Amino acid sequence: MLPKDISDKELYKIMDSFTYALGEHCNYCHGNPKDENTKRTDFAADVNPNKDIARVMMKMVGNINNNLLNDARAINSHIGKIECVTCHRGSAHIDKLEDVLYESYKKDGLDSALKKYGDLKQQYYGSFTFDFRDHTLLSFASKVIEDGKTDDAIKITNKAVELFPESTSAYSFLGNIYMKGGNNELAIKNFEKAVQLDPRNRFANEILRRLKNSEK
Ligand code: HEC
Ligand code: HEC
Numbered sequence: 001m002l003p004k005d006i007s008d009k010e011l012y013k014i015m016d017s018f019t020y021a022l023g024e025h026c027n028y029c030h031g032n033p034k035d036e037n038t039k040r041t042d043f044a045a046d047v048n049p050n051k052d053i054a055r056v057m058m059k060m061v062g063n064i065n066n067n068l069l070n071d072a073r074a075i076n077s078h079i080g081k082i083e084c085v086t087c088h089r090g091s092a093h094i095d096k097l098e099d100v101l102y103e104s105y106k107k108d109g110l111d112s113a114l115k116k117y118g119d120l121k122q123q124y125y126g127s128f129t130f131d132f133r134d135h136t137l138l139s140f141a142s143k144v145i146e147d148g149k150t151d152d153a154i155k156i157t158n159k160a161v162e163l164f165p166e167s168t169s170a171y172s173f174l175g176n177i178y179m180k181g182g183n184n185e186l187a188i189k190n191f192e193k194a195v196q197l198d199p200r201n202r203f204a205n206e207i208l209r210r211l212k213n214s215e216k
Contacts, residue, residue, distance in 0.1 A: 001058050018054065021084035022092045023129070029054050050092075057084065090129040097130040098139040105144065110152050113140075114159060134164040138173050145177070153177060168198040175207065184211055 002011065019025060032038060033047040046052070065081045072079045087094055095103075097120065105113035117137075124130045137160040141153040154177055160170040175190035188211050194204040 001055050018084060021088040021090070023088075023090040024092055028092065090124075090127055096139075097132070097136045098143065100130075101136075101140045102143045105140075105152075110155060114156075117159075134160050134167040134170050137163070138169060141173065141177075150177060150181060166197060168194040168201050168204065171197065172201070172204050172207075175204070179207070179211065184215060187211055188215070 002014070015026065018029070022028060026043075027041060027048075029048055029051040030041045030043050031045065031048045032040060032042050033045045034042060061082060061084065069079055069081065097117075100120070101113045101117055104116045120130060121132055125132055130136075137156055141156040141160070144153045144156060154174070157170060157174045157177065160167065161174060164170055171190045171194035175187045175194060178184075178190060179187035188208065191204045191208040191211065194201055195208055198204070
């Protein structure tokens with residue numbers, strides 16, 4: 001893939017960009033075929049499937065930059081380039097946080113998923129790998145609602161409220177769950193909180209008005 005006469009400096013710049021993009025070490029793709037016991041890596045060897053995947057990725061990136069984006073550049077010359085990091089953002093696996101949490105939930109239950117959230121936050125908060133804002137927990141809760149697990153969705157949304165006490169979205173979301181469950185009292189309480197935090201929240205104001213009318 002790379003030119004045979006590439007300088008060491010160029011080669012290592014590319015390899016460093018790979019480790020940075022994926023948040024992994026050299027041996028995520030390299031390995032030693034000859035002697036598993038020696039510590040030395042044989043970089044030219046093809047013994048690690050991730051190296052083969054990386055080649056496919058290099059081909060894909062080249063194709064996007066040189067073909068597809070060129071077509072876009074014909075329309076707007078300011079169109080830039082993609083790199084490994086554009087998609088990978090510091091992780092070999094590029095699932096969104098809500099998907100990682102949902103997978104953990106399906107496999108091991110709610111406590112594990114919420115613990116995972118804490119662990120990932122510890123590890124990645126402040127980086128660009130995962131989005132830890134309120135809407136991620138709400139998306140996770142939405143998936144759980146689709147499974148019909150309303151009680152778990154309420155727990156997840158309560159977690160969002162606890163972590164983001166200023167989030168009108170979290171209170172509205174909770175209000176919505178209670179409203180759909182026919183619990184108008186708690187629905188009103190949460191929509192009132194949402195409106196209190198953001199008086200211009202039209203959606204929450206409107207629902208609140210309707211809920212209060214139906215109470216009369
Ligand atoms: C994401 C996978 C990946 C990571 C991580 C990675 N490499 Fe590579 N590396 C490759 C691939 C793929 C090639 C072969 C490219 C080609 O086919 O031209 C390669 C080639 C090389 C080569 C040239 C080998 C030869 O054929 O002579 C060296 C040296 C090398 N890598 C060193 C490193 C070092 C040092 C690191 C860590 C800083 C590293 N690589 C991290 C995928 C990776
Ligand atoms: C357009 C988006 C995109 C770009 C750009 C991209 N990748 Fe990927 N890459 C993916 C997706 C999607 C996967 C599958 C991830 C998964 O299923 O967890 C993946 C998986 C991988 C894997 C396998 C990880 C595993 O263990 O499953 C490697 C290695 C990898 N990419 C290396 C690279 C390298 C090196 C580059 C830059 C040359 C690159 N990728 C650029 C989207 C991209």
